[in-house]
Amino acid sequence: xxxxxxxxxxxxxxxxxxxxxxxxxxxxxxxxxxxxxxxxxxxxxxxxxxxxxxxxxxxxxxxxxxxxxxxxxxxxxxxxxxxxxxxxxxxxxxxxxxxxxxxxxxxxxxxxxxxxxxxxxxxxxxxxxxxxxxxxxxxxxxxxxxxxxxxxxxxxxxxxxxxxxxxxxxxxxxxxxxxxxxxxxxxxxxxxxxxxxxxxxxxxxxxxxxxxxxxxxxxxxxxxxxxxxxxxxxxxxxxxxxxxxxxxxxxxxxxxxxxxxxxxxxxxxxxxxx
Amino acid sequence: xxxxxxxxxxxxxxxxxxxxxxxxxxxxxxxxxxxxxxxxxxxxxxxxxxxxxxxxxxxxxxxxxxxxxxxxxxxxxxxxxxxxxxxxxxxxxxxxxxxxxxxxxxxxxxxxxxxxxxxxxxxxxxxxxxxxxxxxxxxxxxxxxxxxxxxxxxxxxxxxxxxxxxxxxxxxxxxxxxxxxxxxxxxxxxxxxxxxxxxxxxxxxxxxxxxxxxxxxxxxxxxx
Numbered sequence: 001x002x003x004x005x006x007x008x009x010x011x012x013x014x015x016x017x018x019x020x021x022x023x024x025x026x027x028x029x030x031x032x033x034x035x036x037x038x039x040x041x042x043x044x045x046x047x048x049x050x051x052x053x054x055x056x057x058x059x060x061x062x063x064x065x066x067x068x069x070x071x072x073x074x075x076x077x078x079x080x081x082x083x084x085x086x087x088x089x090x091x092x093x094x095x096x097x098x099x100x101x102x103x104x105x106x107x108x109x110x111x112x113x114x115x116x117x118x119x120x121x122x123x124x125x126x127x128x129x130x131x132x133x134x135x136x137x138x139x140x141x142x143x144x145x146x147x148x149x150x151x152x153x154x155x156x157x158x159x160x161x162x163x164x165x166x167x168x169x170x171x172x173x174x175x176x177x178x179x180x181x182x183x184x185x186x187x188x189x190x191x192x193x194x195x196x197x198x199x200x201x202x203x204x205x206x207x208x209x210x211x212x213x214x215x216x217x218x219x220x221x222x223x224x225x226x227x228x229x230x231x232x233x234x235x236x237x238x239x240x241x242x243x244x245x246x247x248x249x250x251x252x253x254x255x256x257x258x259x260x261x262x263x264x265x266x267x268x269x270x271x272x273x274x
Numbered sequence: 275x276x277x278x279x280x281x282x283x284x285x286x287x288x289x290x291x292x293x294x295x296x297x298x299x300x301x302x303x304x305x306x307x308x309x310x311x312x313x314x315x316x317x318x319x320x321x322x323x324x325x326x327x328x329x330x331x332x333x334x335x336x337x338x339x340x341x342x343x344x345x346x347x348x349x350x351x352x353x354x355x356x357x358x359x360x361x362x363x364x365x366x367x368x369x370x371x372x373x374x375x376x377x378x379x380x381x382x383x384x385x386x387x388x389x390x391x392x393x394x395x396x397x398x399x400x401x402x403x404x405x406x407x408x409x410x411x412x413x414x415x416x417x418x419x420x421x422x423x424x425x426x427x428x429x430x431x432x433x434x435x436x437x438x439x440x441x442x443x444x445x446x447x448x449x450x451x452x453x454x455x456x457x458x459x460x461x462x463x464x465x466x467x468x469x470x471x472x473x474x475x476x477x478x479x480x481x482x483x484x485x486x487x488x489x490x491x492x493x494x495x496x497x498x
Contacts, residue, residue: 092452093461100277100462117459119283159440159449160456177363177443180452184441191355193363193443 036105036231036238045084048074049104052089054182056206056262057110060089069262070108073127073229076254077106080245092180096121099232106242107230112162122233124242126226127255129270130200132166134218135207137189140196145220149173153195156185163198166223190214198222202263224272277462284463287454294450295471301364301446302433302479305371309432310425312372313379318409320384331380338377344438346370351442367439375432382424386417422487429483430476437472447471 040046050058050066058068066087078085088094088104095111098104099121112130113123134145134155142148148155149171157163159178167176177194179185186207188194199207201217208215229242249255250270259267319331338346350373351366361369390413398408437448451468455461 093455096455096459097461116283116457119280120277120459156443158456159453160458164453164457178440178445178449178453179443180441184443187352188443191352192360193351193355 036102036235037241040081040083040105043083045086046078046081046106047086047088047104048077049088049090049095049098049107049109050074051095051109052091054110056202069258070110072258072262073249073255074106074108076249076258077108077229077242077245081241095230099230102232105231105238109230111228111230112225113228113230118233120233122231122235122239123228124231124239124246125250126228126270127246127250128227128259129268129272130202130225130227131221131268132162132198132223132225133201133204133221134196134198135186135189135204135215136196136218137192138214138216140216140218142196142218145170145218145222148196148218154193156188156194156197158182158185158199162223162225167198170220170222200225205263205265279463280460281463281467283458283460284454284467287450287457290445290454291447291450291467291471294445294447295475297364297444298433298436298446298472299475299478301368301371301439301444302429302436302475304368305375305436306429306432306479308368308372309375309379310383312376314383316376316380317383317387320380321387335377335380338374339381341374343370343374343435344441346374347438347442363439363443366442367436367444370442371432371436371439374435375428378428378431379425382421382428383417385424386421387413389420390416419491422483422491426480426483429479433476433479434472447475 050068050070052058052060052066054068054070056068058066058070060066066089071087074085074087088098090098090104090107090109095107095109099107107121111123113126117123134148136142136148140148142151142153150173152173152175153171154177155163155167155171155174156177156179157167159180163176167174177188179188182197182199182203185194185197185199189197190211196218204215204217208217229246231238231242256267316331316334319327320335322328322331347367347370350361350370351363354361354366394412395408398412403412436446439446440449440452443449447468451464455464458464
């Protein structure tokens with residue numbers, strides 16, 4: 001028989017985790033900081049969360065400095081505010097939690113905005129619009145997304161990304177295989193562990209170029225995604241400044257130039273047609 | 275601007291959590307059982323009279339204890355298909371986890387073997403015990419009694435290590451945490467829930483181990 005003490009010990013452990021959660025909550029709520037804009041101007045630096053490895057959006061160079069399209073946008077933002085950029089290299093969870101714990105003032109990290117996500121952080125207007133498409137091995141027999149769906153293929157996707165809804169909606173017969181990084185998805189396709197992957201067409205274009213003769217895209221689109229700058233929820237003043245920055249960055253043609261520099265082709269239109 | 279916890283935002287995803295917890299439990303329990311079996315074999319190899327067997331057993335233990343589990347999982351899932359050995363994510367993770375854990379199990383079991391006094395081996399030989407009888411009736415009962423508690427540590431280590439299986443597309447609790455966190459951007463909530471689920475799963479396995487131990491090592495009736 002199990003002893004009462006053993007069971008009590010288990011219950012105490014479970015209670016401790018609950019308390020830890022509450023403590024995190026309490027410390028987050030105890031913060032009563034001034035507005036983010038004031039903090040940045042007083043500090044003279046803006047803290048920007050970026051991804052460590054998502055070229056050409058961002059990557060960390062051997063000397064430890066980040067570079068890429070998102071990094072150049074961050075530098076423009078710092079320049080416009082007349083402060084110094086301070087980069088916080090993050091992964092997929094950290095680019096979000098850095099905002100929620102106020103360790104970062106903004107996140108510029110290929111963020112796809114939607115209403116569900118905007119209940120926990122805020123997003124600016126988009127600076128990029130991507131189209132999700134199906135990336136296949138070059139020798140795959142399927143020409144279109146519809147054909148691939150009929151065959152019930154295995155599609156590699158990013159956990160919790162745009163593909164979570166887009167793939168079942170467009171390919172109800174496909175079997176979904178989830179990975180943490182795009183590199184793992186691509187490995188799965190190249191080694192035959194998946195029949196295809198669903199990623200944005202900019203990523204796909206790069207992958208096709210880097211694996212000559214091995215990959216191609218299927219005809220048809222899976223989803224449209226709006227890429228935006230993320231910021232902590234609840235600071236309307238900071239959102240006002242960032243939206244003005246994004247709007248002028250788009251309208252001035254600076255965005256087009258940076259995009260051309262990092263992706264090597266012309267930026268598709270940001271405005272939706274409806 | 276405080277961060278407001280919203281566990282309500284996680285409700286729609288809780289259905290998937292039950293399946294994920296089952297996958298974690300199944301993967302861990304299978305890996306534990308298999309790695310105790312393989313670990314016992316390796317431990318016996320390390321005590322063998324044959325130099326080759328001793329060397330092979332030692333090599334296995336050192337390779338498995340000195341390579342990250344994540345690397346082994348990647349090799350099983352991504353590299354073996356190149357050699358024509360293709361397995362589902364679950365089976366790949368099970369093999370990787372078992373191979374890794376067997377390295378540690380072997381060392382725990384070997385410690386138990388060492389603890390049996392050499393005189394007992396000699397006494398058994400003098401009484402005409404065969405090698406199989408010696409291990410079955412004299413050595414292994416003592417070994418498992420000695421190592422039963424440290425084995426529990428390794429059981430828990432296997433459950434926690436199974437969280438890496440998400441890297442090779444297994445839909446377990448860590449996978450659920452990443453998926454729901456990325457979908458909803460409510461990582462704190464999913465971290466807390468995943469921590470509680472792992473704690474409960476570890477306690478289930480631990481209490482199960484204690485109960486089985488009580489039954490396995492109960493006093494024979496004659497001594498009660």
